[in-house]
Amino acid sequence: xxxxxxxxxxxxxxxxxxxxxxxxxxxxxxxxxxxxxxxxxxxxxxxxxxxxxxxxxxxxxxxxxxxxxxxxxxxxxxxxxxxxxxxxxxxxxxxxxxxxxxxxxxxxxxxxxxxxxxxxxxxxxxxxxxxxxxxxxxxxxxxxxxxxxxxxxxxxxxxxxxxxxxxxxxxxxxxxxxxxxxxxxxxxxxxxxxxxxxxxxxxxxxxxxxxxxxxxxxxxxxxxxxxxxxxxxxxxxxxxxxxxxxxxxxxxxxxxxxxxxxxxxxxxxxxxxxxxxxxxxxxxxxxxxxxxxxxxxxxxxxxxxxxxxxxxxxxxxx
Amino acid sequence: xxxxxxxxxxxxxxxxxxxxxxxxxxxxxxxxxxxxxxxxxxxxxxxxxxxxxxxxxxxxxxxxxxxxxxxxxxxxxxxxxxxxxxxxxxxxxxxxxxxxxxxxxxxxxxxxxxxxxxxxxxxxxxxxxxxxxxxxxxxxxxxxxxxxxxxxxxxxxxxxxxxxxxxxxxxxxxxxxxxxxxxxxxxxxxxxxxxxxxxxxxxxxxxxxxxxxxxxxxxxxxxxxxxxxxxxxxxxxxxxxxxxxxxxxxxxxxxxxxxxxxxxxxxxxxxxxxxxxxxxxxxxxxxxxxxxxxxxxxxxxxxxxxxxxxxxxxxxxxxxxxxxxxxxxxxxxxxxxxxxxxxxxxxxxxxxxxxxxxxxxxxxxxxxxxxxxxxxxxxxxxxxxxxxxxxxxxxxxxxxxxxxxxxxxxxxxxxxxxxxxxxxxxxxxxxxxxxxxxxxxxxxxxxxxxxxxxxxxxxxxxxxxxxxxxxxxxxxxxxxxxxxxxxxxxxxxxxxxxxxxxxxxxxxxxxxxxxxxxxxxxxxxxxxxxxxxxxxx
Numbered sequence: 001x002x003x004x005x006x007x008x009x010x011x012x013x014x015x016x017x018x019x020x021x022x023x024x025x026x027x028x029x030x031x032x033x034x035x036x037x038x039x040x041x042x043x044x045x046x047x048x049x050x051x052x053x054x055x056x057x058x059x060x061x062x063x064x065x066x067x068x069x070x071x072x073x074x075x076x077x078x079x080x081x082x083x084x085x086x087x088x089x090x091x092x093x094x095x096x097x098x099x100x101x102x103x104x105x106x107x108x109x110x111x112x113x114x115x116x117x118x119x120x121x122x123x124x125x126x127x128x129x130x131x132x133x134x135x136x137x138x139x140x141x142x143x144x145x146x147x148x149x150x151x152x153x154x155x156x157x158x159x160x161x162x163x164x165x166x167x168x169x170x171x172x173x174x175x176x177x178x179x180x181x182x183x184x185x186x187x188x189x190x191x192x193x194x195x196x197x198x199x200x201x202x203x204x205x206x207x208x209x210x211x212x213x214x215x216x217x218x219x220x221x222x223x224x225x226x227x228x229x230x231x232x233x234x235x236x237x238x239x240x241x242x243x244x245x246x247x248x249x250x251x252x253x254x255x256x257x258x259x260x261x262x263x264x265x266x267x268x269x270x271x272x273x274x275x276x277x278x279x280x281x282x283x284x285x286x287x288x289x290x291x292x293x294x295x296x297x298x299x300x301x302x303x304x305x306x307x308x309x310x311x312x313x314x315x316x317x318x
Numbered sequence: 319x320x321x322x323x324x325x326x327x328x329x330x331x332x333x334x335x336x337x338x339x340x341x342x343x344x345x346x347x348x349x350x351x352x353x354x355x356x357x358x359x360x361x362x363x364x365x366x367x368x369x370x371x372x373x374x375x376x377x378x379x380x381x382x383x384x385x386x387x388x389x390x391x392x393x394x395x396x397x398x399x400x401x402x403x404x405x406x407x408x409x410x411x412x413x414x415x416x417x418x419x420x421x422x423x424x425x426x427x428x429x430x431x432x433x434x435x436x437x438x439x440x441x442x443x444x445x446x447x448x449x450x451x452x453x454x455x456x457x458x459x460x461x462x463x464x465x466x467x468x469x470x471x472x473x474x475x476x477x478x479x480x481x482x483x484x485x486x487x488x489x490x491x492x493x494x495x496x497x498x499x500x501x502x503x504x505x506x507x508x509x510x511x512x513x514x515x516x517x518x519x520x521x522x523x524x525x526x527x528x529x530x531x532x533x534x535x536x537x538x539x540x541x542x543x544x545x546x547x548x549x550x551x552x553x554x555x556x557x558x559x560x561x562x563x564x565x566x567x568x569x570x571x572x573x574x575x576x577x578x579x580x581x582x583x584x585x586x587x588x589x590x591x592x593x594x595x596x597x598x599x600x601x602x603x604x605x606x607x608x609x610x611x612x613x614x615x616x617x618x619x620x621x622x623x624x625x626x627x628x629x630x631x632x633x634x635x636x637x638x639x640x641x642x643x644x645x646x647x648x649x650x651x652x653x654x655x656x657x658x659x660x661x662x663x664x665x666x667x668x669x670x671x672x673x674x675x676x677x678x679x680x681x682x683x684x685x686x687x688x689x690x691x692x693x694x695x696x697x698x699x700x701x702x703x704x705x706x707x708x709x710x711x712x713x714x715x716x717x718x719x720x721x722x723x724x725x726x727x728x729x730x731x732x733x734x735x736x737x738x739x740x741x742x743x744x745x746x747x748x749x750x751x752x753x754x755x756x757x758x759x760x761x762x763x764x765x766x767x768x769x770x771x772x773x774x775x776x777x778x779x780x781x782x783x784x785x786x787x788x789x790x791x792x793x794x795x796x797x798x799x800x801x802x803x804x805x806x807x808x809x810x811x812x813x814x815x816x817x818x819x820x821x822x823x824x825x826x827x828x829x830x831x832x833x834x835x836x837x838x839x840x841x842x843x844x845x846x847x848x849x850x851x852x853x854x855x
């Protein structure tokens with residue numbers, strides 16, 4: 001690639017390959033129609049230029065078929081765009097099962113990254129090549145947007161809720177990470193890099209964190225005990241509160257008769273506004289933890305709840 | 319045909335006192351008050367843009383600090399959108415032409431028309447005072463919770479200014495709609511109206527239905543910011559995406575407010591300089607209404623990556639493609655009008671060609687953004703910046719300048735210098751493409767918008783863009799100079815210098831205060847230029 005005048009970004013993820021194929025289709029349609037319109041205007045304007053001041057136009061019929069043709073044919077090209085685009089959209093925003101799950105907390109003006117094995121980093125994201133990586137993201141303040149041009153992926157990061165994005169890197173290297181949603185004074189400085197490493201290099205890097213590498217699930221367990229959650233939510237003492245063992249990712253029966261899937265958003269809501277969705281058979285006795293937990297602590301608690309295996313025995317199978 | 323301009327009484331020489339201008343209820347004079355005001359705002363917005371482009375010459379952004387840069391792009395957007403693009407064609411050309419084109423003496427509510435201008439100026443003073451007292455750094459989109467809680471700049475004052483100026487739009491839209499419904503001359507049926515009137519009708523519809531929603535969302539920002547009632551900030555129990563829904567419900571239709579009037583202007587210019595009836599009159603007329611109506615249903619395409627549901631995204635994507643169809647219909651009909659015409663290349667026609675070309679590029683690149691998967695990558699990058707400048711600067715400003723040149727003889731009674739006009743139109747077209755085409759490439763490379771500094775590999779394209787902007791600047795400065803020159807030195811234009819159809823060309827230039835000496839009677843469709851066949855018969 002031409003160093004001083006790049007014309008195309010590096011293509012470093014499975015999604016980037018698909019995105020660029022759609023891009024070239026759109027460029028081709030654009031070039032064809034721009035050439036058609038510019039060509040016709042130039043041709044007509046020169047062919048039918050006014051040669052004498054008195055010259056008059058010809059009478060030209062206006063066939064209905066022409067109007068229909070130039071409404072329907074462009075629409076046909078657009079139907080392809082819509083279907084192709086929607087298919088890619090679902091691909092981009094529906095992470096495959098398995099793979100690495102990494103938590104990202106954005107704030108003015110930095111990216112904080114928490115790996116499941118315990119390493120934390122700021123404005124950097126180290127990942128292995130060839131493995132799907134899912135990011136669960138939230139913001140401490142305003143709306144940010146996680147954007148890696150080489151992967152062609154982007155999603156806004158909002159306060160008060162989780163959004164997620166996934167990618168499967170295909171090229172070892174270092175790529176730009178940008179905040180794409182304007183977030184205040186140092187918005188242009190809220191950048192970083194995504195470092196794609198070979199699998200062995202990544203394993204080595206995970207070990208290199210030094211002393212401060214408590215795994216989020218372990219940190220979450222400490223919080224779970226420290227905040228007194230364990231006194232009610234204990235797996236071996238049912239009664240006051242539902243057991244949390246194996247609950248993550250499964251449907252939960254609510255008191256109103258509805259069911260929800262216990263995902264990150266549900267666990268978060270249950271900690272911050274416990275009364276919002278009560279589990280069937282339990283009273284509204286849990287206090288709120290709003291304002292008592294940082295976004296990182298909430299993510300640690302979620303990681304811990306995720307790590308809880310369902311109790312052994314036949315009753316664990318739904 | 320007309321008596322010499324020096325002795326004849328018309329709307330300009332009827333009274334020379336300042337009071338006669340500031341308290342006028344003549345729609346033509348109010349149009350000129352607007353023309354003066356929007357040009358002041360355009361110059362201000364252009365200066366902000368120039369400083370931004372200069373800052374982006376270097377990757378470190380050496381000229382201004384981040385905070386200043388953020389205020390510059392915010393003020394550039396606010397001023398260009400709310401104080402130039404939205405009022406430019408409707409309040410200037412629309413005000414001047416709607417009554418004359420339909421054969422009326424004035425608009426339906428002349429005093430309300432004057433009030434609209436004063437409200438516009440009041441809103442402008444609020445916004446300028448916010449700029450002078452330190453500025454605002456939220457971006458013209460005011461995204462929450464940044465604008466409602468976190469920004470320390472003058473958000474409340476600015477929002478108040480935009481709130482106020484919205485009423486100017488609402489009242490203008492109301493006035494135009496009532497005028498078009500009730501004041502058409504005898505024989506001026508709906509399908510004998512010039513297409514400019516149809517486009518102004520569609521624009522007025524958006525003004526009336528959309529602007530109140532903008533006003534509501536701005537009030538809610540003020541409420542959360544000043545009273546800390548939780549509406550948008552999740553810490554207070556609000557929903558940050560709610561603001562985006564409310565904001566874009568107005569602001570996407572507002573994009574059509576900026577482009578529909580330009581489409582109307584082009585629909586007048588093309589038949590005049592091709593001396594030919596416009597192709598597909600009904601299709602162009604109804605496509606304006608279709609754009610105005612469907613335009614209200616596509617706001618969610620600004621939120622594909624915001625965390626909105628993917629199914630909502632699909633619906634908004636489909637509707638966005640649907641709204642592209644009437645735009646395509648217009649482009650094809652304009653092009654077909656040239657076929658078999660007697661085409662001349664006067665300045666307004668060059669601007670009309672520029673409009674169609676740049677609108678085609680801007681429209682087609684809009685399809686990239688309407689395509690769900692594609693938008694993920696190009697959203698919030700320079701690709702979006704390039705796209706909407708092709709529509710709003712490339713097309714809308716070209717439409718405004720084309721219209722200004724086309725009706726300049728009617729408005730002032732003077733003919734602008736044709737050679738200079740052509741040169742300026744060409745310089746503007748070249749400068750525009752040099753400025754904004756590199757930004758498409760920058761966007762696909764991944765340069766985000768609203769960055770006051772950037773990685774060094776983006777520098778060459780940024781330098782190219784800034785160089786283009788300096789040429790574009792010349793393209794805008796030239797008309798200002800020679801149009802002012804023409805007021806004093808140019809020859810008188812005559813009632814109908816272009817040999818155009820339309821009622822506005824049947825009254826002297828400049829028109830008398832009451833527009834027509836006798837109420838005109840309309841007996842035929844618009845754009846009935848004689849054809850060769852008619853000559854033979």
